[in-house]
Amino acid sequence: MTPLSDNMRGAALMMGSMAAFTFNDACMKALSDTVPFFQALFLRGLATTALLLIIAQRFGALTWRFPTRDRRRIAIRTLAEIGAAYFFITALFNAPIANVTAIIQAIPLSVTLAGALFLGERVGWRRWAAIGIGFAGVMLIVRPGTEGFTLYSVYALIAVGFVTLRDLVTRGLSPNVPSFSVAISAAVGVTVFAGLGAATGPWVALDIKTTAQLAGAAVFVIGGYLFSVMAMRVGQVAVVAPFRYTALVWALVLGAAVFGEWPSGLTLLGAGVVAATGVYTLRRESRLARRAGPVPLRPR
Structure with missing residues (x-):
């Protein structure tokens, strides 16, 4: 049997x-009919x-010894999370899962746009x-001013x-900040926020x-984090990253x-437009990065 290449393994992991x-x-959405929002988010957290x-302790991948500048960035990142x-x-609890997932696929486009506007990154025509074109696709999904438009479309945006x-904040973190420390900070922040909301709301x-749905949500979200990290470390970004759009199929x-x-x-047409332009953007960025060559390390 022919062994898989790094790119094939990366694509499979993605x-x-x-x-x-x-x-x-899907597990979280299934809970929406029976479990209050904050209770579900808190218990999953x-x-x-x-x-x-x-997992972090098992692999010795957890440390909190990093510069104050990184601590501030992690705090901002946690608030964004x-x-x-x-x-x-909230959008997922109240809108079709495919619609919400399709809107979220605009993230590679929005990150590229924000990088150009706020970080001075070069973006060609x-x-x-x-x-x-990608955001026109998002508008096809959201369709403001029509019957298909709801408050939860805005929530997804x-x-x-x-x-x-x-x-954007993550891009500014020092290379020696462990991914597990960043992920755990975000998880703790979301859990505390949800706990405050759950303390003042109803419980069931x-x-x-x-219980099985909550356990499934926790296991699946951990699997998603780990597989995505492994995918980006195995194959080339230009090959692996576009496979993130398989989320739309699921x-x-x-x-x-x-x-x-x-x-x-x-909605399907808009999702296709978003996915196609996102794949193009990812491939274009990777091609330009290869032309530019390695980026020298900045002194810290």
Whole structure:
């Protein structure tokens, strides 16, 4: 049997990551009819934080010894993670999973746009065109001013904004800051936020089904994080990153099979436009990075 290349392994891991994240979303959405929002988010956060700590300790990948500048960035990143979790999961609780997932796929475009506007990164006319076309695709999904437009479409867009802020701040972290420390900080922040909300809201008793759904959400979200990190370390970014759009396929399948949801033709068209322009943007950035050569390390 011919062994898989690094790119093939990376692509498989990225597809596994997107499947895990989307199954986590489906588990959380399934809880929306029976478990209050903050209770579900808090309990998932507790399980996720505990699992991350166990894994980090097992591999000796946890440390809090890094510069004050990085601590400030991690604090800002954690606040952005809290905002993203609140708006994304609220949208997920109240809107079709495929619609919300499709809107979230605009993140590579929004990060490229924000990098140009706030970090002074160079963006050529081809990528500006891709960004414009991609956001036109988002508008096909959201369709403001029509019957398909809801408050939760706006919530999904706000989640995109928070994730963009999170990713921009992450770019500025020092290379020696462990990924596990960053992830655990975010998990703790979301859990504390959800705990404050849960303390003032109603709670319900969990049965076997809802307990299994919460456990599944925690396991799947950890799997998504780990697979995505492994994917980006194995293959070339230009080959591996576009496979993140397989999340749309999983969202369509789960939405139809589990929740009886099927998006409209315009939503599907918009999702296709977003995915196509996102793939182009990722490949274009990778090509330009290869031309530029290695970036010299900045003194710290």
